[in-house]
Amino acid sequence: MKSFINDKKILEYLSNALPPDAEEIDTILNHAKELKGISFEEAERLLLVESKEDIDKLSDTANFIKESIYGKRLVLFAPLYVSNICNNECLYCGFRKSNKSIVRNTLTMEQISAETEALIDQGHKRVLLVSGEGLGKNAIDYTIDALKTIYAVKKPKGNIRRINVNIAASEVEDYKRLKEANIGTYQLFQETYHEETYKKMHRSGPKANYEYHLTAMDRAMEAGIDDVGIGILFGLADYKYEIMALLQHIKHLEDKFGVGPHTISVPRLEPATGSDIASNPPFPVTDSDFRKIIAILRITVPYTGIILSTRENAEMRREALHLGISQISAGSKSDPGGYSKKDHSDAQFSLGDHRSLHEVIEDIVDMDHIPSFCTGCYRLGRVGKDFMDLAKPGLIKAHCYPNAVFTFAEYLEDFANETLKKKGYELILRTLPENVIDPKKREAVLKNVEEIKNGKRDIYY
Ligand code: SAM
Ligand code: SF4
Numbered sequence: 001m002k003s004f005i006n007d008k009k010i011l012e013y014l015s016n017a018l019p020p021d022a023e024e025i026d027t028i029l030n031h032a033k034e035l036k037g038i039s040f041e042e043a044e045r046l047l048l049v050e051s052k053e054d055i056d057k058l059s060d061t062a063n064f065i066k067e068s069i070y071g072k073r074l075v076l077f078a079p080l081y082v083s084n085i086c087n088n089e090c091l092y093c094g095f096r097k098s099n100k101s102i103v104r105n106t107l108t109m110e111q112i113s114a115e116t117e118a119l120i121d122q123g124h125k126r127v128l129l130v131s132g133e134g135l136g137k138n139a140i141d142y143t144i145d146a147l148k149t150i151y152a153v154k155k156p157k158g159n160i161r162r163i164n165v166n167i168a169a170s171e172v173e174d175y176k177r178l179k180e181a182n183i184g185t186y187q188l189f190q191e192t193y194h195e196e197t198y199k200k201m202h203r204s205g206p207k208a209n210y211e212y213h214l215t216a217m218d219r220a221m222e223a224g225i226d227d228v229g230i231g232i233l234f235g236l237a238d239y240k241y242e243i244m245a246l247l248q249h250i251k252h253l254e255d256k257f258g259v260g261p262h263t264i265s266v267p268r269l270e271p272a273t274g275s276d277i278a279s280n281p282p283f284p285v286t287d288s289d290f291r292k293i294i295a296i297l298r299i300t301v302p303y304t305g306i307i308l309s310t311r312e313n314a315e316m317r318r319e320a321l322h323l324g325i326s327q328i329s330a331g332s333k334s335d336p337g338g339y340s341k342k343d344h345s346d347a348q349f350s351l352g353d354h355r356s357l358h359e360v361i362e363d364i365v366d367m368d369h370i371p372s373f374c375t376g377c378y379r380l381g382r383v384g385k386d387f388m389d390l391a392k393p394g395l396i397k398a399h400c401y402p403n404a405v406f407t408f409a410e411y412l413e414d415f416a417n418e419t420l421k422k423k424g425y426e427l428i429l430r431t432l433p434e435n436v437i438d439p440k441k442r443e444a445v446l447k448n449v450e451e452i453k454n455g456k457r458d459i460y461y
Helices: 007-016 022-032 040-047 052-070 109-122 136-152 172-180 195-201 210-214 216-222 239-257 287-300 314-323 357-366 384-391 397-414 418-435 439-453
Strands: 073-083 126-131 162-166 228-231 263-265 305-308 327-329 370-372
Touching: 007 239, 022 040, 022 052, 040 239, 040 287, 052 287, 052 314, 073 109, 073 136, 073 357, 073 397, 109 136, 126 136, 136 162, 136 172, 172 216, 195 210, 210 216, 216 228, 216 239, 228 239, 228 305, 239 287, 287 305, 287 314, 314 357, 357 370, 357 418, 370 397, 370 418, 397 418, 397 439, 418 439
Parallel strands: 073 126, 073 327, 073 370, 126 162, 228 263, 263 305, 305 327
Antiparallel strands: none
16 A cells, blocks of 8 residues: 655645744634634644744633533543563563563453453443553454453443453454454554654564554454544654644545544653663653644544543643543553552553542542543444544534433442542532533433432443
8 A cells, every 4th residue: 555644745844834823823723613623734734833822722722622522521441451572672662572671471361350350440431451562373362352351340330341452453354353352442553653763663573564553544444443543652753743644644544434533642752661762752742742732633633532641640631631632541550460469560651640540530520520431422333434423513412421421420329439429419410501401401311310329320322
């Protein structure tokens, strides 16, 4: 396949284009406020915005879009690392093959069950299965067994309802099998779209093949996987280059499959054992750049989920909420078996936010947002293009908000202390009128909340 990344076009633009003036910025942002997204050319113009004042304008617009489309809710999930064995030599990662300072481990199905139980006991309902690339020929069989194992764990206070998967680039046949095994979103980050940098950063192993990695989502979508999640590891190359290339990737998927990615992840490089590059990124992304990146993505692709992990500290995660982040991980461990043990020296990278799920939820509530564990869309088949068709006319909020409330009420009943319970139900009552306009629908939401208080579970629209 001919590469869909037009390197020359990006480089020419970045060396020749002048930043937009105030009038141009306002025109683009007014267009954005119509909630239909902006053109990728307009997004490229916003990338050149530099002053604090202008970045603040971008942030305000992103916040407006986020609240108009999704309402005040934030989806929560936890990563479940199943293996840190890896045959690749990604210079930034603690799991890379040559790193002798971590103990290697692939979880057995019993251990995966134990990890799942620990996550359910925290209150989680959504998991992201993550693995190094060292499982060889059995990788897909193992992953399918792991999916079955996780879905099979049922506890009195719940079960995992959706498993997203972040594993190595694979073949169409493999993706078909994963789809049959009921995976949620298939995630794979390009890390860097800049080919020369990619080759420098990925020294050996299957992942060293830039083109094979770049075309993974084509194969996943060809195999019928509806929701794919892409991402950039910020710090490896110029972020402006990366965003322009990411937009080309999105356009390619939209043109070919009629729908773009379901999510975009925005990890920034964090220190990892024995990795100079992870501690000294060649192209560090400052907090101010990072805010700009998140705001531009929210403005440009308003219907795509944007995911932030616990790599970021609590303060940045709070701020990012207002810029349009729609999903965050919480209470995370990045080492296999991490939820069932105390020593975390075998982690992939350092975490910036060590707070428990409970603490993160308290914080979200204090910011007047409803923490959500919702999996309604996926389970009702609102995925891929169907999701976008519903989301684009602005109809998704009618589902998101009530479903967020139902899953939050479950959390309050099953896991919260009395203080959080009181605050949580007050928040629901306070935010209901602005999020559910129709009084009849409001009544229905409250009736369902009462049913949850009386023991009913797993209500969704
Ligand atoms: N092995 C698979 C792969 O590389 O695609 C999936 C799992 S890998 C553990 C998940 C992601 O972790 C990578 O795609 C990369 O973006 C991220 N990562 C690796 N090292 C990191 C670091 N030092 N800081 C932040 N993120 C990192
Ligand atoms: Fe292995 Fe993925 Fe880490 Fe690369 S990023 S070393 S493929 S786990």
